[in-house]
Amino acid sequence: MGTPMPEPTDPEVLLDAKRFQVIRKYQKTASGERLPRQIIRHPGAVVILPLLDGNRLVLIENYRIAVEETLLELPAGTLEPEESPLATAHRELAEETGYRAGSMEPLLRFASSPGILSEEMHLFVATDLSLGEMALEAGEEIIPKIVAWEEAVAMSRDGRIHDAKTLVGILYYEMFRRRR
């Protein structure tokens, strides 16, 4: 019977990059037109809010060539094929900070930049932390940085933290989850 023909609605891959694909999809308008859209397909990612003793936060300083800047971020990383967001969260926290989490609680899911990018972020809160070894990937330049929770909130306010996923994580937790 041979290989089945692809469905005519299958998106066309324009570029297959290491960490994403650029594809073309067709959007049907209200008037019945089909408009081509170039979008970036991404497997999704996790971001982790690691709390030490309930009142300190483990951040990372991370050089980001896309913005040519070292950003202060929550640990985060991309889902591997067949990997659950929970497993990714445990793996990335250990690789990027050395910490292992006794508890990893899902908090929120959100879209990073849905105008062009399919990436969905899964936010977790990591507690009951114990320190082990870091395991950075080639080219990763990451330095863990532990700050008081109140300092993380102040950094979000004054712009020292200006990474979207990190702002969402800190502000959401401060507003809706933190016990005072």
Place this chain on the structure above:
Amino acid sequence: MGTPMPEPTDPEVLLDAKRFQVIRKYQKTASGERLPRQIIRHPGAVVILPLLDGNRLVLIENYRIAVEETLLELPAGTLEPEESPLATAHRELAEETGYRAGSMEPLLRFASSPGILSEEMHLFVATDLSLGEMALEAGEEIIPKIVAWEEAVAMSRDGRIHDAKTLVGILYYEMFRRRR
């Protein structure tokens, strides 16, 4: 003298899409290696928090083919060449909601997804609003939706709002700017 040779560090354009480019850059590691990185170059964007009477928020329902979902978002849009973020904010607010802003105040800048994407978002607070005509682009399917401020915060908490820039805008304003 002819055209100067490009610098060897000039990024190579792998794909030139309508709203972004995929480029290859080389990242120098601590050991002196040069690692190729494929990243998405984006001109930047604005996101607008439009406040009506101080206690209602103008959101939009926006179909997003990248995530195949209609999201509840703050109005937003991409910078045109040579356009300032302030001008983009006035233009996009009018196009997407019909409202013109008497005041447009910059609040915060942040990176959308700096692991792969160069996009920087400029967040503005729009007040002193007066209603005019909308002007959607081809293929845009946008419906303005006015909600009470407390409802926007509740929607951010329970996941009805799950777009990163919209969460940053609402949570940042609620925590650091709102007069009670």
